[in-house]
Amino acid sequence: MIGVALCHNRCSMTRARHEEWLRDELTAVAGALGAVELRLVGPEAEAARRSLRETILNHLVPRTGDPESPLVVAVVGPAGSGKSSLVNALAEARLGPTGAIRPGTRYPVFWSDGPLPAALEALRASLGGVAVAGERRAPERMVVVDAPPPDVPGRDGSRPVDAILDAADACVFVTGALRYADASGWDLLEVVARRGIPTVFVLNKLPADPGVQRQVREDMARRLAGRNLIPRPDPDEVLAVPATTVLRAIGGPAPQLVAALRKELDALADPQARLLVSADVVEHGLADAAVRLVDVRAAVAEERSLRLGLAALATEAYRAEAAGLRAGAEAGALSDVSGDTGRLVSDLVVLTTLRAGRAARAASDVWALHPVGARVIAEHTSLWAHGPQTVAAATRAVHDWLDDLPERVLVWRGKQRMAARRLRRATDLVRRAAVDRAWVPGRRDLRRLERLDGAVVAARNDLGRRLEAVLDADAARFAGALGPQIPAALVERLGPPEGGGDD
Ligand SMILES: Nc1nc2c(ncn2[C@@H]2O[C@H](COP(=O)(O)OP(=O)(O)OP(=O)(O)O)[C@@H](O)[C@H]2O)c(=O)[nH]1
Ligand SMILES: [Mg+2]
16 A cells, blocks of 8 residues: 555665565556546545546656656646746747737647656646757756646646646746736645645746835745745745746747746756655655545545445335336236237336336435435436336347247247147247236137146246346446446555544
């Protein structure tokens, strides 16, 4: 487990062995997290599951045992704060779109000094981003990611900026002087604080007046310290970039104006510093993942019991109807037909469909009383009635039963073959006796039926089984709406329950 990994006695293993073991653990946990989608416990839990899996796969696994992997620096902040302009100035090239139309950046731009490592390349591809080199190279073994603003949704509804922060080792938080106090973008800093990744705070587009600059930096520093993002309200913790003319050629301020930011990045990229940053970030990341995993595990366990519980309620509702249908078939009391095959089929289909409809309503009724069940019903309103395939399935079941009867008559009579007319007459007898309880056979028919010893009972039982299977298939729609059952082993793979007790 990840939590165990933190306190694991590393002395008992070589460092390399420990890291290999940890990577395997992380990969297994990510696999378990990827094997389930939380549909019932709520969207927050599902977002937490997805994000934890991404943190593990995009961030922790690639870094475990590979301190040389490139340092990922996420450039994030509120919309229009000038992130892309700053990155363009650093790279001395127009890497991505900037401009007055919001959002400027829809897809992230990965500025790096070489090819992206596999995990980052996968992230880039999944977010639809581009990898660029720029006119001036990114610091050695560093990838700077210009992120879309927080209000840009990704393809699957999650925010690309979150996935980028999940993969980041360090962060540049850019906010504009005019809107630095806005709530927008500050939630990103909560993620940054939780992950414990080093952050450079940039106040961009500051007015030229040094006095005003000082005041705004002081205020920003106070706000950052108030959120425990910096140790003291020291304005020197806030990098100031004055508002300036944007150079059309590069889509950003003149490169010398971002020299201080470049210096910060170079400092992070320094071989000694980066090792410390990497180790620290992995340690923080593991601790953070362990805490998050406890909640996600609890959510998966809850999802599992919700699916089991609701499925059992639906099964119960169908069982009553299926048992009634089967008992009716076994007693030959389903239809009062008189040898008319057309009516026999339609009577049995109507009866079966009616039962399926009643079962569906009963199951929906009990689900509606359950808060989560009610939500599922609201999303799958077709569950209130029998399924769209049920009439066809019942028709098929009855026809199959009829089609198989002659073969069975032969078996019951212990014969290889019979004359066609005699076989037809025997089959008609069995069919009629099986379904029409009100029918009183004449003496000759009675004598014939005696020779078909057990055939009628067996035919009734067979019909009961076939019709019951139609109801089972109808009931499967309820299980389908819940999602596949979650194996207990999958929950166990995510660690012991909180407090060590049973779920
Ligand atoms: N005058 C002036 N305009 C700037 C400066 N920096 C950025 N801008 C303008 O501010 C607007 C937004 O800049 P972007 O760099 O696209 O901002 P962003 O944060 O990347 O925006 P999103 O990607 O939408 O979040 C653009 O019109 C830029 O030209 C500056 O220093 N001076
Ligand atoms: Mg941008």
